[in-house]
Amino acid sequence: MTSRKHLAAAAVAVAALGAAAFYYLKHPAPAGAPTVAAGQPGAAQNVPPALLDLLAAHRKIIVLLADEQSMSAADKQAASQVGQSLFHENLERLAAIELQLRQMRALPPAQRDAATDAMLSWIESAADLYDADRLAFREVLLGLQKLAAADQTLPAIKLHKRVGEDLAALEDIEKQYDKELKDIFGRFDSRAIVPKRERWDDYVAHLRKLYSREQIMKDYGVIVPYAEPPAAAGDGAASASAAASASASTAAAAPAPGKEIFGNALPPKTVVLTFDDGPHGSYTDEIAAILKQYNVPGVFFQVGRNLGKLDAQGKEIPGKSAATSRQLLDAGHAVGNHSYSHALLSKQSGDQLYGEIAHTDQMLKSVDARRSTLFRFPYGAHNAEGLAILAKLGLRSVMWNVDSLDWADPVPNSIANRVLTTLGKEQRGIVLFHDIHARSVKALPMVLDKLIADGYSFAGWNGSEFTVARGAKPEPDKVAPSTGYANSYAVVIGVNDYQKWPKLQYAVQDANAIRDTLVTRFGFDRNKVFSLSNGEATRNNILAVFHDKLADAQLKKDDRVFVFFAGHGATRQLSSGRNLGYIIPVDSDPNQVSVDAIPMTDLQNIAESLNAKHVLFLMDACYSGLGLTRGGGNAAFLRDNARRMGRQMLTAGGADQMVADGGPGGHSVFTWTVLQALGGKADLNGDGVITATELAAYVAPAVASVSQQTPAFGSLPGSEGGEFVFQLPVEAEFLSAQTGQLSSEAIALNSKLDTGRQQQAEGKAVVLKNLQGGELKIEAAKPVDASARQLAQRANDKGLQLYKEKQYAQAEAAFTEALKFRPDFGLAANNLGFVFYKQEKYAEAARWFENTLQIDTSRAIAYLNLADARMRLGEADKAKKAYTSFIELAPNHANAGYAREQLKKLG
Incomplete structure (x- = not known):
């Protein structure tokens, strides 16, 4: 299926791997997880149970959501709840596999290399694995690559190269399946011929021979009831019964008015971006970097045990990830509570339920007192007792109305299209992402590019509600494609x-x-x-x-x-x-x-x-x-x-x-x-x-x-x-x-x-x-599609080049073009003013410097430019006021001395 030499290699006889080679990869599956089914890869062979269980959960998630678009709301919500349970079991497996990989790297070289080769050979070449199966092992390969990078021996360098090639092959597989997967997982509504998806359909058909959605859900304690027949007019009892049944079929109880926050209450074309389950060792930082690039706020709902632990006396012991939370707060994001262990809280009560909520709030406060009072129930599932505990602790539940399904969907393009499609219908919403997936990192810029181009606003938490900051204008960012270079x-x-x-x-x-x-x-x-x-x-x-x-x-x-x-x-x-x-x-x-x-x-x-x-x-x-x-x-x-x-x-x-x-x-x-x-x-x-x-x-x-x-x-x-x-x-x-x-x-x-x-x-x-x-x-380069924000930035950039070449009329036109695309573009407003200044049009310059300061009152250099323009116009009092404002804002600026000299002259 691929051109990479390892994942395209001939099948390796798995039976020859030997039990000893996999000793340090074997560990029990999480409690309650079904065992390997007959007919799965390795069921009759000596393949590590950890990898097989990982693969089984990956496959079951695909089966649960393969018909997402045709499922009823109740079916979809129940399938999503079970799918998230499967996904979080895989997170536990991955953590255990990482530990076992570290132990395996400590084995004697011959035994270690044999075990590693056996594992990789199975992932790369097992004849009964579909390419889409191999996407389940991305995080395993990434963990192995990090371990190899820390070892400077020749075998480790070779291993790093091999794993790197395997990861690149997974990128190829993802790309090959992309068109098919994005049609399956929530593409925009088809308006013409429905594309054929033979390879993906073959894969799903194969999985359905192994599992059924109904059985998977039943294994996890979920049965979706039949839909109630339409109630006869005036049948109050039947209506009440239907309403009760519908309520029982959902994962979350109906919220008390004014207590719980939902995305459909936001203003039109307003979005709140939320990220659950972190902080993660690398992906949280990558998500934060993307948000910074686009100057967009986020809300990060964090799992308590990821932040640290409580000792026997109940004292907080922060872990390494606590610093990530502080960095998010420093960057202006909100950090909220997502329970201590990501348990299904609707099934808990008493001290256990209270501890899941209160212990994480305690941990968050110890990390940084600026933590928000926001709480998100894992899986969106809660009961009346849980809501009462939130009220007692002064916390508020936040739900979502746009689910990216990034925990289930293996293709970033598909994740992005699902979010955009749902927002196209809802026109507002709280979006659920997770900051623990590489695919979420890849999908986020696609979503932001489109939403910004379509004029959406992004709301942040101000301590009492979600609002779009009115006074703070975003810095002009030109979002360029990532070059993808490491060093x-x-x-x-x-x-x-x-x-x-x-x-x-x-x-x-x-x-x-x-x-x-x-x-x-x-x-x-x-x-x-x-x-x-x-x-x-x-x-x-x-x-x-x-x-x-x-x-x-x-x-x-x-x-x-x-x-x-x-x-x-x-x-x-x-x-x-x-x-x-x-x-x-x-x-x-x-x-x-x-x-x-x-x-x-x-x-x-x-x-x-x-x-x-x-x-x-x-x-x-x-x-x-x-x-x-x-x-x-x-x-x-x-x-x-x-x-x-x-x-x-x-x-x-x-x-x-x-x-x-x-x-x-x-x-x-x-x-x-x-x-x-x-x-x-x-x-x-x-x-x-x-x-x-x-x-x-x-x-x-x-x-x-x-x-x-x-x-x-x-x-x-x-x-x-x-x-x-x-x-x-x-x-x-x-x-x-x-x-x-x-x-x-x-x-x-x-x-x-x-x-x-x-x-x-x-x-x-x-x-x-x-x-x-x-x-x-x-061939001549074709202009790319761009948002108004990007077009404004490019016009500003062109204006800078023209100004430096003293082409003032052309520079004036370029900065004017930038402001046509973005009237609130303070950078272009200042630069247009200075072009007027260079052309000795001081009154026009002063007006544009004032416009700049209306857009951004903290822009010190615009006060200096305004003061100079006022001086040229002979308006000494106004100039003095502007010079003073410049010095107050930037007392150590390279031109502060010049401004002070001007003030002395003005008396």
């Missing part, structure tokens, strides 16, 4: 002072500028950027960076490596007539190029051998065939992209061409153009990311239009079509008198560069040179 490494080399080759003027400065851009703009860790300049850039040192530094870094499959070289190159013709290019280290001899220079074939081999997802070479030199030259010739996107290796190279020009070193700011024309491209100009389709192909499509025609160079671009051996990706940061600069602008020389060159790439702007294909000297056609 980013770079090798940056620049050589001016050659020992035996002609000296260069700008190569080191080019390298330094590229390094600073990687660190300050794209978030590369300085410790992962390896730089060599001038005398450091010997042949041995250059090769050592690749062979030693990157090897010591233990590159992972999801890492990226960026390589920049600025210096001499040479091309040598081989006896076969083929050109072979070399990069020239600082200590190379022109007469010994084949001996002490570095052939391009070596760099290609290095690129192919690096254990990283994507590698991009940017060579400020010229290229022909396999040759590079700088100076005087011979003598002198995106979620699919994450699954493909990428090895790419962009070079400055062709053989026997001179690299133009006289660009602005002490840069070559090529490097200057690259810096402008990475500044945002190469985001040709406006999706917030720059691919290597987009970079080439901007840089090549632009450079060719102002120089005699013809940059070349292409893929190297080992590439699988993947793209190196730069994710653009959000531009959040409030223009002021301190904002830098480009020199006249740079503005003139940028004007020529933009003219040179006009064909791309007009939607025409770009024709470049490939790495072999032939032609490479790059």
